[in-house]
Every structure is written in structure tokens, then in C-alpha cells.
Amino acid sequence: MTIPGNYLSEATSSMDPVVTGWTPQLNCTISKGSGGRVGDGVLAVKSKAAGEMQARLLGSVLVTAGTLYYAFADASGGTVPERIGIRWLNNAGTVLGTTWSLTTMAASTTWHRISVAGTAPTGTTRAQVILSSTPAAANVYSYYENVYFGLPIRSFGNLFPFSVESTEVDASGWAAEVNATISRQVPAQGWPVDWYYAGGHTLAMTVTAGGNAAVAAVDRPTVTPGVEYLAYAYLQPPVLSAQAWLELRFYDANNNQIQATRAYLAPVSTGMHRQLLTATAPAAAVTCGVAAGLDGASAGQVLRLETIVVKTAPAIMAGTVIPYTNGSFEQDTGGWTVPTGVATLARSTPWGAAAYYGSYSLAVSSATATSSTIRSPKFGVPNAPGLNWRAQIVAKAGAGSWSTVAVKVRWYDGLGGDLGASTGTVYSLPAGGWYQLVTDAVAPDGTVQAAVEVVAVASATSSVMYVDAVALWQVLPQTAVEAVDADGYIQLTLRELPVGQLITVTRVAADGSRTLVRGTDGLIEQDTIASDAVVIEDHEVPLDSPVSYYIQLYSAPGTLASTRTSTVVALTLADASEAWLKDPGNPQRNLRVLVARAPDWQRPVEQASYVVRGRRNKVILSGHRQGLEGDLAIWTRSDEERQALHLLLDSGNVLLWQAAPGMGVDDMYVSVAQITEARISPLAQEQWRAWTLPLVEADMPVTVGIGGARGRTWQDVLTEFATWQDVLTTYATWEDVLLDRRR
Structure with missing residues (x-):
């Protein structure tokens, strides 16, 4: 697996299939061993004699002086502890110094992590990772794999540097x-x-x-x-x-x-x-x-x-009005009370023994086989009257048994006056795993606050029930679509997704054909769900054509759990003389351009002809006829459009060309060859440009993912950089800030 942001190649990092990315540096020989976790391969470093042995990166990595870099590796060795270092070099290859980690406190055959971080000194242009240990004899092995070198890996959103x-x-x-x-x-x-x-x-x-x-x-x-x-x-x-x-x-x-x-x-x-x-x-x-x-x-x-x-603090469920502390029980009982019954409340113990969300849950204990009511604190519910609200708890039967568990919502006015509880939904709670229990209720007139209420009936003495992941939110459509015509995409919003399950998203055309929708890691096909609410931008949807979306949820690979279907929506292009040029992996570069002339298409074919003596006709051997090729003529109407088109074309990526229906061309993935940018008049101030784009039809790129911040927020930028000048020094463009693509 590729470590995000790793400057080292996958083979050099994982030691698979070879270890040719590494070389002996001091008192050792190296070979490929087995028993790794990323793959089977590991770097086996064997001492030639007593004393320190070192293996290092064979090549070197470009770095910037004054920048903080981070390196880690997983190590194993039952004889001698290890350490890791970053060796700094200048343009001439001269070593300027090495930043070493501390040595592991004890040797261990279990895979453990060694790591180091340091700032590249003045004059540094390249760096190498060094792996070191100091055996007391010859023929002692240390093993390494899963090596990383690059910028520090931080927890996104952390206020701390x-x-x-x-x-x-x-x-x-x-x-x-x-x-x-x-x-x-x-x-x-x-x-x-x-x-x-x-x-x-x-x-x-x-x-x-x-x-x-x-x-x-x-x-x-x-x-x-x-x-x-x-x-x-x-x-x-x-x-x-x-x-x-x-x-x-x-x-x-x-x-x-x-x-x-x-x-x-x-x-x-x-x-x-x-x-x-x-x-x-x-x-x-x-x-x-x-x-x-x-x-x-x-x-x-x-x-x-x-x-x-x-x-x-993250929301336990998107839109919930219940704070994390009252719904996750990580430090205490979250302010919950027992209005009626003999139940007692406590935070579960020990760590991890009973938890669905985090490491602890609310432990509800009943000494007798009776009914008890437990209730959360009151929380503000904005504009609640007349709206449908959904309450959720995730519960598990511990000791004893519980015959029924009812989940309700209790409503309050602005002064805390009790407006009564909803009818609620009653569940049986069998022994075993965690169960999601939900109920829906419409808030009555005058509602300003609400609480989640659980009525649990113990059917045995000394019964224990665990409650976790409590949420209360206004019910919104689980699947919603919206056409964003100005930017050329359809926004698909999915709510109440089961985190940890797998998801496949396909676009369904009017003729019933289905196409996988693109996500951050490529086409979305049995991808792991990381959040209960997801917004997907489909930039490859056909223009002026009704489509819907079909969502499949899998509890395990290949095991279909449920499906959803969106309503029908269409993306329109107001001006038929315009067309979209889109980069599937970088939709922020997509551009709407004015078409001057559609291509006159050619379809080349490889052929060989042979003249047979005595025959009138040649013998022709043909390959398959290739895709369309032709020159698309377009105009840009301003300097901003011209610069945007250059940005779109700079990468050389496969693009998606979309013209309005009825213009005689279908949506097409294309590669663009050498372009021509011409002025349309001799006037120097004229901003219009005439472009000729040689197009070659290409296949849909299936592994390309949509580039994005991947969890980074402005808080991360504020934490990492002291001044805006530091940001300008580190990034060339705002797109580079978005993608964390440093100079």
C-alpha cells in the first residue's frame, strides 16, 4: 500500500518485489527477507562484524533547505535495538550532517516503529534515509519495511503544530x-x-x-x-x-x-x-x-x-444537535439522568470493553427486573415545530437480559416546560452485538428544546445495557441531487450512511445504461464509507440528458446490504455554441469555451499492402480502425479564460470534451496534442484568441481520482504556517494550497 505523501517509491518503501532501492553504508550486507506486513518482503541487514551497521537509500530525494522532514520505518530484530536517520547532502553530494532518532529502548522481534524528524540545513538539496543498529557480533540481523520519507504527517484539523x-x-x-x-x-x-x-x-x-x-x-x-x-x-x-x-x-x-x-x-x-x-x-x-x-x-x-x-469536535451524526460529550460518553455519563426506575448510570469500564463509538459507552445497570427511564440533557432544536426529527441510540445487551427498549423524543418549550414525549419506537434487544435503534417524531408547536429518552425493561436481575453514539437530527432526504449548471456538474448528497461499510455509486442514463461515478480514489466501486454524510460532485454527467443515481451499500466485499436510487436530474448548457473541457481528476480546472468549428474527423488505420504478380488487386492487411482524430477550433474571450485554458492543458491529462446535444458529437475523452494559440487581430489589446486543439479520442481514465484537500482545512494551514508570506513561499498557486502541493 502506498503511504500518502511518501517521497519514496512503493518498491523502495515496501521492499517488494526487490530491495534494490537500498545499499549497504557501513559494516553490513543486505538482502531481501520475508515475513513483512505490507507485503512479504523485508530489508534484511546483516552485520559483518561487531559495531554499528548502516544501510541507506541507494539514491537521494530532492528537498528544500529550511523545511522540516519526517522519516519512519517499521523494524524488527530480537538481538539489537535500532534507530533511523536523515542524511543531508548538497548539490555536490557532500554530506552536511545527519539527524538521528533516539535508539529504541529494547530489541524486539515484534514489528515496531522507529522515526525521526529534522529541518534540512542551509545548503541542503537532497536527503537519504539511513537505518542503523549496533550489534555486538557478526551475522546479526535487523529487519525493516514500510519506510516513509516526506513532510510531517499530521492529524488533520489539529490546533497543535x-x-x-x-x-x-x-x-x-x-x-x-x-x-x-x-x-x-x-x-x-x-x-x-x-x-x-x-x-x-x-x-x-x-x-x-x-x-x-x-x-x-x-x-x-x-x-x-x-x-x-x-x-x-x-x-x-x-x-x-x-x-x-x-x-x-x-x-x-x-x-x-x-x-x-x-x-x-x-x-x-x-x-x-x-x-x-x-x-x-x-x-x-x-x-x-x-x-x-x-x-x-x-x-x-x-x-x-x-x-x-x-x-x-466531530458530529456523531451529520446535523445532530447533541454534542459529542453527551452522545459518546468518553469521560463521564454525559449528563444523563434516571427520571424513573431503579437503573444506575456509569461510564463503561475498562477502556474498549464496551464501545461502539470511541472507547467507552453509557452503562445502564438495573438491579431488578423492572422498567427504567433514562434521559439525556435538553438540547436546542432550531425551527423545530412541524419538522420531523430522528433520534438514534446504538445499544448492546451486556449482563442479564432486556425484554424491550423504547426510544422516544421528549419536547420542551423555551422555558423548559415539558411538552410531552413522542410515541416512540419499541425494540427487542437480543444478546450479542450492537444494534442501531431509531425513532422519528414531529416536533409540536412551541418546541424549542428536546431530549432523547430511553425506556428499558430489564427481564432479569442485575441486567446491564450499554448505550452509545446518541444523536438527534432533523430528518433530511437520505439521497438528494442538484444540478449546478454554472459549473457543469451534478451534486449528489448521501446522508445516514453506515460508516465502515462499502459503497458503489453509478450514474443511470435515460436508456438504462450505467456508469460508475468518480470519487477521490477513482471510480467509486465498493469503497469504504468514512463518514455518514458524503457529498459527491459528478463532473462527467452528460449534458441536457436526464440521469439518476443508483447507490449500493455492502456490509462486506460482495455482500449487498441495501440500495438507494435518487430522483431524476439533468445538467443543462444554456448556450449551444459553447462546450465544456474538463479534467476528470482536477475539476477545479474545468473550463467552458466558445466553439469556432467542430473537428473534421479522421479515423486512421494501420495497413500493409502487397502486390501479387499476375493479380490486378493488391492484398491489404488491416489492423483495427482507430478512434477519432481531428482539430477542435475554439475561442477564449478574455485573458482570464486564456490563462485558465493553459492551466487546463498544462498537465497533458486525458480530458473530457462535452458539447451540447444536437451538435453532432457525443461526449468524448480526448488527448490534446500540440496546440496553436493565435491572435484574431493585429491589435495588441485584443484579448480574444483563436485556438486549435488537435484531439485524439481516448478511453475513460478509470483509476484517476478527484484531487482535493483530503481532509485538510484552513485550520491546518493556519497551524503549519506562521505568516501569509510563509504560505506564498511554500505554494506557487491557490490550487497548490488546496492540494498541499509544495514547491
Whole structure:
């Protein structure tokens, strides 16, 4: 699998099918081993004698001086620990220095990550990755695979810079707060092979003396009052009984702490656990910070942290009015109450034992076989009266048994007056997995607030039910389409998708023919669903032709779970003398142009002719006749159009040419050969240009995905760059900012 943003080739990174991208640097031989996770191949480095051995990248990678770069690899070796380095070179190939990681704390045959980050020094033009270990004898092996070199891989939306999110450079983004010292350590920590946000270095808080201990991030990113923020970090407790915690703090304009929300980890082991917590920034909040620590710790104990993130809290379901903290139960019971019945509420424990969304859920315990009502806090429901609302919980039967579970919505007026509950929907709750329970209700007149209410009937003593992923949202069409004529595409909106399942999206023409729709990774065919709400822009839809969309959802590859069909929609082109030229992978470059003359088509064919003595007619051997070829003549009417056409043509990509129906040509994918741009008059100020575009018919590009930000937001730009001048220095165009395509 290709690591996004990797400057190394797939073969060099994965060690498959060969390891020719690597070479011995010091005291070793290399070969291709087996037992890797990306593929079977690994880089096997064997020592020639006692002492340090190094293998390095055979070639080198172009870099820019003054830019921060990141490298990691997965390593394995039961004899000696490893480290990784970045070697900096100038134009002449002279080594300017090497930035080394710390050495892994212990040798391990289990695959573990080693990583390093450093800024390319002045004069650097190229870089190499170096893999190193120091055996005490000859014929000792270290193994490597899954190697990355490129820009730092950050968590999208993180308010913290890379220096705080990760300690790959140093620990300067952190300060000891209470009874602790700070350092960096590299435990032999394994991570999933495709989890690229965690590296080798961890922040290590060492307790100075018995008692409470804490560290805090130095950076204070800006926040917006009233916005809910999500903080998380991987915590590695020193012992199973450790009271390890993560805290999200808010500060006012004078840097005074005005709010702190803490979540305690309930670990299941002394490995890494991702602890999440959320809090809403209070009215006076200007900045935020995070802290972590141990309560009642012993001297010398170490708490390790990895991948520290603060970001705007995501919605559990698109459009939900219930905040993350009240619907996910990551730090507590979310303010839920028990108006009637004997049930008690608690956050589930331990970490990961009962969770559908995040790592914890709401544990509902009933000591007797009776009915209990549990209720969420009240939440504002804008313009609610007369609208249909949908409530959702995801529930699982734990101990004992539950005969029925009813989900309702309770309505309130602006003063908190109770307007009653909806009829609700009653479900049975069998033992086993998690079940999504939903109900719909129309809000009565006067509704300003609402709460989700669950009436659960235990059918055995000491019964436990887990509730998670609670949401309440206004019901909107699950599938909606809209024609955006001005920009030449149809927008398909899909809601309430099952995250984690697979999806296929096809366009259905009036004649019943079906064509796969293009997404970020190519044509959308059994792609994994990453969000419950997805907006797809179909830029290849035929013009002035009614189409609909057919959506197939799969619970597993090849196992169809459900289908959807959109309404019929048509994309129009107002001026029949115009045509669209589109880049399927870069729709931001699409351009509507004025057609001067359609091509006179040719269809070449490869032929060989033979003269047979004594025969009048030649013998002709023919290949298949090829696709259409011809010159399209168009005009651009302004300097902006002219520059936009150059941008569209610069890549040399296969384009889609679309003319209005009735013009005698079908939609066609084309390659454009050498172009001619001519002035239409001798007047220098004349902006019109006459273009000749030699077209060659091409096949539809099936593997090309639509380029985009892929999760990056303006917050990421603000976090990564201190000034707009830094942005201008790093990117040549705004399109490069969108695609994170640096100079």
C-alpha cells in the first residue's frame, strides 16, 4: 500500500518485489527477507562484524533547505535495538550532517516503529534515509519495511503544530507542571502498518517523588467561545492500576485558566490507549491547552504520551444537535439522568470493553427486573415545530437480559416546560452485538428544546445495557441531487450512511445504461464509507440528458446490504455554441469555451499492402480502425479564460470534451496534442484568441481520482504556517494550497 505523501517509491518503501532501492553504508550486507506486513518482503541487514551497521537509500530525494522532514520505518530484530536517520547532502553530494532518532529502548522481534524528524540545513538539496543498529557480533540481523520519507504527517484539523502533536523533533512543546521531569523515549511500540500518525518517539513524564504528577503543552492555540472541542492522546500507563488522565483547558485573554475538563483512562493493559474527551469553550475563552498526568503515582513511574490532538469536535451524526460529550460518553455519563426506575448510570469500564463509538459507552445497570427511564440533557432544536426529527441510540445487551427498549423524543418549550414525549419506537434487544435503534417524531408547536429518552425493561436481575453514539437530527432526504449548471456538474448528497461499510455509486442514463461515478480514489466501486454524510460532485454527467443515481451499500466485499436510487436530474448548457473541457481528476480546472468549428474527423488505420504478380488487386492487411482524430477550433474571450485554458492543458491529462446535444458529437475523452494559440487581430489589446486543439479520442481514465484537500482545512494551514508570506513561499498557486502541493 502506498503511504500518502511518501517521497519514496512503493518498491523502495515496501521492499517488494526487490530491495534494490537500498545499499549497504557501513559494516553490513543486505538482502531481501520475508515475513513483512505490507507485503512479504523485508530489508534484511546483516552485520559483518561487531559495531554499528548502516544501510541507506541507494539514491537521494530532492528537498528544500529550511523545511522540516519526517522519516519512519517499521523494524524488527530480537538481538539489537535500532534507530533511523536523515542524511543531508548538497548539490555536490557532500554530506552536511545527519539527524538521528533516539535508539529504541529494547530489541524486539515484534514489528515496531522507529522515526525521526529534522529541518534540512542551509545548503541542503537532497536527503537519504539511513537505518542503523549496533550489534555486538557478526551475522546479526535487523529487519525493516514500510519506510516513509516526506513532510510531517499530521492529524488533520489539529490546533497543535507537529512539534506538540509529536515529539519527533524534541520535547520543547511540553513543560513539567507538577512533580515530574520530561524526556523522550522510543519504546518498542507496535502500530498498525497503515497507521501513519504515530511514530517512534514518545513524550515521557517521569514522576519525581510519590504523589500526583503532571505535564502540560506549552503551545496555546486560539479557540472560539461556544464551540465544542475534542482532545485526545495515546497514553501508556506505568502499571494497570495507574490513575492516568488527560485534561483539556481553556484560558482567557490574560492567560488565566478559566475551565478544565479531565478524563481518566481505564486501561486494560500497560500498552497505548487513545483517551478522548470533549469540552465546550466558555464565553471568555481565547486559547486552549492540554495536560496529562498521574494521580497517586510512585517515584520513578513513567507515563508516555503519543499523538496529542485538539480539534473541533466531530458530529456523531451529520446535523445532530447533541454534542459529542453527551452522545459518546468518553469521560463521564454525559449528563444523563434516571427520571424513573431503579437503573444506575456509569461510564463503561475498562477502556474498549464496551464501545461502539470511541472507547467507552453509557452503562445502564438495573438491579431488578423492572422498567427504567433514562434521559439525556435538553438540547436546542432550531425551527423545530412541524419538522420531523430522528433520534438514534446504538445499544448492546451486556449482563442479564432486556425484554424491550423504547426510544422516544421528549419536547420542551423555551422555558423548559415539558411538552410531552413522542410515541416512540419499541425494540427487542437480543444478546450479542450492537444494534442501531431509531425513532422519528414531529416536533409540536412551541418546541424549542428536546431530549432523547430511553425506556428499558430489564427481564432479569442485575441486567446491564450499554448505550452509545446518541444523536438527534432533523430528518433530511437520505439521497438528494442538484444540478449546478454554472459549473457543469451534478451534486449528489448521501446522508445516514453506515460508516465502515462499502459503497458503489453509478450514474443511470435515460436508456438504462450505467456508469460508475468518480470519487477521490477513482471510480467509486465498493469503497469504504468514512463518514455518514458524503457529498459527491459528478463532473462527467452528460449534458441536457436526464440521469439518476443508483447507490449500493455492502456490509462486506460482495455482500449487498441495501440500495438507494435518487430522483431524476439533468445538467443543462444554456448556450449551444459553447462546450465544456474538463479534467476528470482536477475539476477545479474545468473550463467552458466558445466553439469556432467542430473537428473534421479522421479515423486512421494501420495497413500493409502487397502486390501479387499476375493479380490486378493488391492484398491489404488491416489492423483495427482507430478512434477519432481531428482539430477542435475554439475561442477564449478574455485573458482570464486564456490563462485558465493553459492551466487546463498544462498537465497533458486525458480530458473530457462535452458539447451540447444536437451538435453532432457525443461526449468524448480526448488527448490534446500540440496546440496553436493565435491572435484574431493585429491589435495588441485584443484579448480574444483563436485556438486549435488537435484531439485524439481516448478511453475513460478509470483509476484517476478527484484531487482535493483530503481532509485538510484552513485550520491546518493556519497551524503549519506562521505568516501569509510563509504560505506564498511554500505554494506557487491557490490550487497548490488546496492540494498541499509544495514547491
